[in-house]
Amino acid sequence: MSKSIQLLAMLGFVATLSACGGQQEEEYVVVDPEPVTAEPVYTGKYK
Template sequence: MSKSIKLIAAFGFIAAISACTSGQTDEEYVVVDPEPISVEPTYTGKYK
């Protein structure tokens, strides 16, 4: 094949690959609520 056809095919291949991967660059953020480290005391009576 001639050089110009190879050059056009290479540019087309690079353009197709870059178009396919451009939508996959979005990052997803996941927010997780942390669990409490200790349990809060509960009222059990005056002198218990």
């Protein structure tokens, strides 16, 4: 291979590593929202 093709291939490889190598996955937390109103409670038939 000619030197220019080898140089272009090496630069492409280095660019790919620098673009993909330093990324870290972001950490996220999912919080369930609290209910706005309380659920009804059974108090008897006619209370």
